[in-house]
Amino acid sequence: MKVAVIGSGTMGHGIAQLAAMAGCDVSINDVSEELLNRAVERIRWSLSKMNEGGKLKENADSIMSRIRVNVSLNDVLNGVSVMFEAVPETLDLKLRLFRVADELAPHDSLLATNTSSIPITEIAEVVQQPERVIGMHFFNPPQLMPLVEIVRGKKTSDNYVNKAVDISKQFGKEAVLVNRDVPGFIVNRVLARLMNTSCVLVTHGATTIESIDSALKYRLGFPMGAFELADYSGIDVFYLVFQAMKERGFMMHECPLFEEKYKRGELGIKTGLGFYKYPEAGKYHRAVISTEAGTNVDLAMLVSSAINEAIWLVREGVSEPRDIDRATKLGLGYPQGILEIGNKIGMQKIMNALNSLRELTSWDEYEPDSLLQEIVLSGAKLT
Ligand code: 3HC
8 A cells, every 4th residue: 555644743754654564655745855854763763662672573674665755745645545644733734735635646545634633624625525534643652552533524434434444453553433523532632621620730739740740640540641741742732732622612721831831942852841851852751750749639630621521522422431431541541541530530529629620710611511410410320
C-alpha cells in the first residue's frame, strides 16, 4: 500500500513510522528539507528504542528503506491509497491541503485527518467526495499508544470507515469508533476537563502542580500526571486544541496557567521548560515527581469533571460507556477507564465534588450532567 503523510512533526513522523513498520511504502511531506530530515532522525531514534525493547519484527534498516521524504505535494500524493494529514491544528491550512489532495490523490483513496479537535464534516466540505474523508486520530507517541479514534463526518461512508478500521489493525492499533464528530471527540474532551480542573485546583491555591501529578500517577496509576503530560506532548498543542474546541462550542473557562506558559514560549520538553524544567530541550526526559506529594489531594475533585464529560458523551450518543473506557485506557494509558474510575470512587462523591467546584468557580461547566444525577438517584451503573 502506498501511503502519504503530510506533516512531519510529532504525530506525522510517528504515523509514517507505523505505516512503514506495517509494510507500506511511505512518503512524508513537509514545507522544508530541514523538517523532513528531523523527522527521519526521530524515526531512527524511535526504531532503535523499539529494537532494543524487542518490539520490531524486522530490522530497522529495511523499515527505513520504505520511507521517502519529499517537499512536493504533487509527488507524494501521486498514486496513493491513503493520505494521512498531520499538519498543525489550523482550519485554513487543513482546508487548503484537502482541496489539493482532492485534486491530486486518486479518487478512491482514503483521505484521513489526524485532527484532534476540528469536526471532520468541516474539513470534508471542501472535497468533492466527502464520503472518503475520515478522522484517524492517533495519540502521542503514536508508536506506543495503542488507540486510534475513528471519527466519521456526516458524509463519511461505511466503506471508508471499514477501510480505516482495517488500516488501524494493520498498524497494530485498536480502533474506537466515534459516532458523531463533536469537537475533541472522546479522549481530548475527557483530557481537557482533567487538565483544566488540575489547573483550577492549583490556581485556587488548593494544591500544587507536583501534588496533582503525584496523585494521578501514584494514587490512580496514570502513566503521567496532567502537567507532566502537557509538557511531554507540548503545552502549545493542548492550548491550541482547547482553543479549537472552545471555538466550536465546548464550554470551558480556560484556567490561565496554560495560556501564560504558551505566551511565554515555555512549551514543555521541546523548549526545556514548561511546568517542569528539563536538562536538555527536545530530549525525552521524565519529570521528577515525588510519591508523597499527592497524598492529600482530593481525588474526586480532581477527576470529577472528566467523569462528567464521559457521561455527557454517553447521554449524547457519541459513544458507548465501554468504548469510552477503552479509549481512555488505550489512548491515555489509564489502568482503568474513566467511567470505571468514577464507579470506584462512587458517583455520589463525584457529584458532590462537581458541586464544590461549581461553588468555587461559579462556572456552569461543573454542573453535574442530568444523566449523572439520574445515576446517583437510581444507584444504577453505566456499563
Ligand atoms: N518510540 C519508541 N520508544 C519510545 C518513544 C517513542 N516515540 N517514546 C518513549 N520511548 C521509550 C523510552 O525511551 C523508554 O525506553 P528506555 O526504557 O529504553 O529508556 C520506554 O519507551 C519507556 O518509557 P518510560 O520508561 O520513560 O515511560 P513509560 O513506561 O511511562 O512509557 C509512555 C512512556 C508510553 C509515553 C507512557 O508514559 C504513557 O503512556 N504516557 C501517557 C501518554 C499519553 O497520554 N498520550 C496521549 C496524549 S493526548 C494526545 O496525544 C492527543 C492529541 O490530540 C493531543
